[in-house]
Amino acid sequence: MLTIIRNAEIFSPQKCGKKDIFIAGNKIGKISPSINITSNDIEIANIDAEGLCVLPGFIDSHVHIIGGGGEGGFNTRTPELAFSEFVKAGITTVIGCLGTDNICRDMPSLVAKTKALNEEGITAFCYTGSYEIPVNTITGTPKSDLMLISEIIGVGEVALSDNRSSQPTYEDFVKTVAKSRVGGLLSGKAGVVNVHLGSGERGMEYLYKVIKQTEIPVSQLLPTHVNRSRKLFDEAMNYADIGGYIDATTSSDPKYLEEDELTASMALSLYYKKGFDITHITFSSDGNGSMPLFNEKRQLIGLGICSVKSLFDEVKNAVFNEDIPLEDAIKVITSNTADIFKLNHKGRIEEGKDADLVFVDKKTLEIRTVICRGKILMRDGKVLKYGTFEKI
Numbered sequence: 001m002l003t004i005i006r007n008a009e010i011f012s013p014q015k016c017g018k019k020d021i022f023i024a025g026n027k028i029g030k031i032s033p034s035i036n037i038t039s040n041d042i043e044i045a046n047i048d049a050e051g052l053c054v055l056p057g058f059i060d061s062h063v064h065i066i067g068g069g070g071e072g073g074f075n076t077r078t079p080e081l082a083f084s085e086f087v088k089a090g091i092t093t094v095i096g097c098l099g100t101d102n103i104c105r106d107m108p109s110l111v112a113k114t115k116a117l118n119e120e121g122i123t124a125f126c127y128t129g130s131y132e133i134p135v136n137t138i139t140g141t142p143k144s145d146l147m148l149i150s151e152i153i154g155v156g157e158v159a160l161s162d163n164r165s166s167q168p169t170y171e172d173f174v175k176t177v178a179k180s181r182v183g184g185l186l187s188g189k190a191g192v193v194n195v196h197l198g199s200g201e202r203g204m205e206y207l208y209k210v211i212k213q214t215e216i217p218v219s220q221l222l223p224t225h226v227n228r229s230r231k232l233f234d235e236a237m238n239y240a241d242i243g244g245y246i247d248a249t250t251s252s253d254p255k256y257l258e259e260d261e262l263t264a265s266m267a268l269s270l271y272y273k274k275g276f277d278i279t280h281i282t283f284s285s286d287g288n289g290s291m292p293l294f295n296e297k298r299q300l301i302g303l304g305i306c307s308v309k310s311l312f313d314e315v316k317n318a319v320f321n322e323d324i325p326l327e328d329a330i331k332v333i334t335s336n337t338a339d340i341f342k343l344n345h346k347g348r349i350e351e352g353k354d355a356d357l358v359f360v361d362k363k364t365l366e367i368r369t370v371i372c373r374g375k376i377l378m379r380d381g382k383v384l385k386y387g388t389f390e391k392i
């Protein structure tokens with residue numbers, strides 16, 4: 001399949017101006033001010049991107065692809081995510097995870113769903129483990145899971161400073177990080193440990209100790225949910241200032257935020273305006289995790305479901321409400337995430353990289369067209385590719 005995208009206002013994520021993009025198979029073959037290929041023997045699809053910005057496909061590094069929740073009993077378990085939900089959200093690469101429940105949700109099911117998403121048309125990976133340490137794995141250790149199972153890219157989400165965690169000792173935690181580090185080295189993967197941070201007083205204590213007391217590089221850790229409170233985010237910014245990487249969660253109830261909670265766009269604005277390294281912060285959705293809902297009196301009134309759609313919604317909020325340039329805001333779900341997870345063919349619009357592209361309206365930034373690995377999954381706002389059983 002050969003495709004030429006014409007008149008594209010490219011954000012790679014840096015602003016590149018208006019150019020044409022030539023796609024050969026699943027790769028970006030050429031980017032040029034003008035591409036002219038004529039042949040009677042080859043069918044070439046032409047897409048006019050006039051009036052649209054073309055962004056790298058979005059990467060969501062924390063999604064409960066087989067469902068999550070369950071902390072309120074069996075009836076509060078959230079469902080699996082349908083393939084088209086990723087398409088509509090512009091997500092072309094996803095990393096799946098388990099949460100609190102590693103009994104009724106397990107690693108074989110997570111890997112199977114990851115394989116299914118790859119077969120259906122996006123790029124999918126997953127973590128090994130859950131909230132718990134020692135890590136529940138498939139092959140026996142995090143190191144061997146990373147080495148032997150292609151879909152497994154790291155460990156997580158390991159819970160710290162949370163009443164639902166397994167309350168690991170620091171020694172337990174650092175040994176887990178070390179195994180993930182070595183497994184990543186031996187398999188050529190990032191081996192990142194995705195760390196769920198709760199609202200406990202210990203905060204990021206263990207992460208600081210890993211940096212100060214071991215030889216493990218700071219790039220091995222990605223703490224998430226750092227925007228759950230201003231206090232935690234201040235600590236996270238200090239962590240980023242000494243070289244750490246941090247992840248803000250985009251799913252929230254913006255009408256009634258939890259006490260001292262920051263939306264991801266608000267957190268990015270604080271981070272950006274303080275002049276911290278923009279490449280050290282990412283967004284993820286926590287998609288299909290459960291989310292508490294409150295009323296105006298801050299009373300818990302029920303549970304909602306975290307949405308993958310929030311990933312780009314919060315980028316748009318950062319642009320429109322926080323005055324962050326699009327070429328910087330989009331990095332938190334494209335190039336930054338690709339670099340942290342060593343996804344060398346993702347996250348940028350460059351020759352030789354995967355043809356993962358999202359077309360958005362220049363004025364509203366509404367998603368119009370999604371291309372993943374060279375295949376058009378959504379065109380002009382209409383989903384063209386659904387999951388195997390979605391239309392039944």
